Amino acid sequence: MELDEFRTSLDTWLDEHADDLAPEHHGLGTLDQQMAQLAKVKRLTFEAGWMRWGWPERVGGLGGTPLLRAYLGEALTARDVVEPGIYSMTEVLAPTMIDFAAPELAATMVPRLLRGDEMWCQGFSEPGTGSNLASLSCRAARGDDGWRVTGQKVWTSLAQYAQRCVLLTRTGSLDSAHRGITALFVDMDSPGITVRPIETMHGAEEFCEVFFDDVVVPFERTLGEEGQGWLVAMNLLPYERSTSLWHRAAYLHRRLQQLLDAAPEDALDAAGVGEVAQLLYAFRARSRSTQHRLASGERLGPETSIDKVLLATTEQAVFDLAADGLAAEVAIGDDEASHRWRTEFLYSRAATIYGGSAEIQRNIIARRLLDLGSDR
């Protein structure tokens, strides 16, 4: 299936099924409502085939270029049918399974994620391990019946909804840094796992703490080899900074247009509006070229840190503009639309923090793209 054909037929299908796809809730909805909506949309688009395009046949896909996935996410986001952040988790976790899980495991599990039967989470950060990922200490030791995992993760998005977790564990000595890390695919209903959601500033319980108390994980759930966890993580992170960002650009475009629709006369400054539109244009053009590199089989790497910096800058600029243009709504409005602007403004503050902070991205750019050598 070619992109143009996919685009045309998908657009037609989305128009025809607009009523089926529409959320039952109004406005932003609660996280529970968003998750239910996501599962519904994934199921409908999977059954109609759209969700399967761009994924390999061995994991239940229909093949074709990854550009098809990028367009599907863009189209769903642009129509406000899914929340882009939770939708794009698939783009981060499915490629990792395809690249590193045993083929039978990937063939069983990935279709469940695509169809919306399951939600997965990503267990990377720990209380003592934020930007310095290689210092993680959640321990996995070899037992008779599998890995035995003990430790804690934090900022684990949507863990309370997740059936599985891609988990980074320490299997080497404590000072083995990035060499002693192993990635595991863990069932979240395993005995010994406790999930505690964290209420964030923007009012959603999107992030969680996850506690592991002697949790047994079968050896065949190892992703890659023992000690290859860093490779798994480094392979995953560019996905976090590619297709999901393309979806986010569509979302920012929709919200900026809605801001133009809603902002009262004289509330917005022309130079500010012009600059944000230019930022968004440049970010989207950058993200587009990344999508085309991915589709041509190029391996994505540290250059995606530029995409992430551009996203964070653009997202904050869009919502800074909203905070000016819709000042009363953001500050004192209590209706649904105001609640949504406020929530999204607050969430945009995290854009320079999550998924590798703005500082970490600049460190990567300095070290890997500018070849400035070690910072010590």
Next chain:
Amino acid sequence: MIEDAALELFERSIGHAVESHTGEALDAALDEVGWLDALEADQRTAVSVLFERQGAANATSSALGWVLARSLGLDSRGGVVLPALGRWDPPGDLDGTRLRVHGLGRGRWVVASTGEKDLAFDVSTAALDLRPVRGVDPWLGLVEVTGEVAGAETQPVMGWDAAVAVGRLAVGHELVGGSRTMLTLAREHALERIQFGRPIATFQAVRHRLAETLVAIEAAQAALDGAWLDRSPQAAAMAKAVAGRSARTAARHCQQVLAGIGFTTEHPLHRYVRRVLVLDQLLGSSNVLTKQLGTELLRTRQLPPLLPL
């Protein structure tokens, strides 16, 4: 389209031309390598390759006037006179039968708008006042053209906005080329300069300035690439504005990293910093284009269409 093998050869010969020549000598060298034929055959490649490299080498040529002439359907080698600094309306102003000119650069043609259509006046034999500009960047070899002409031969032209759009992309590429050289110079200095017993490239404050510069450059490059696909004057104006702003960011960060040596004329940086100031103004500055775009968006309340995947 220029295909891969030919492209490599083309890039090499353009690279050699801009590194060995500047000004009239570069015009001659471009003639020799057939750049105008390339412009005929593949506008995007010819423009992006030449202007990025010209910017990187801090060289100058008459090619911008040729690009506009070609886009307007005029004999490209004659070139058109460019709008005055910071402007993008045609540099000619008709007063009855007299043509008043205020523009930049030597050129055979001066375009003026009559309201319903645009006319190109052949001023090759006219006695216009040519002021060689020193200004902030004497190496640019800019000429300010003023004066009045009567009875020049005219030719109707179409597509002034489209010609300005291609010109903006050309200047955008030149700004990106210059920014990349500034970053290279600052990077080399950061790795060589030792303070407190270690290269200043090890300090995060320095690393982040250089990282920020690369982000700015890549944003401009992406916007330019996007605008070539879009082919709309609005996209070209956005890309030019992003490129101008990025180049000023690059100049600021790179000058700070190069510190004392970058403030002397013994180091090449100052020539790039100077050029950014002029190029940002050519065919509309980033500030003015940004304000203009914002005003338009607030009037129509409609964002530019999305660049498709």
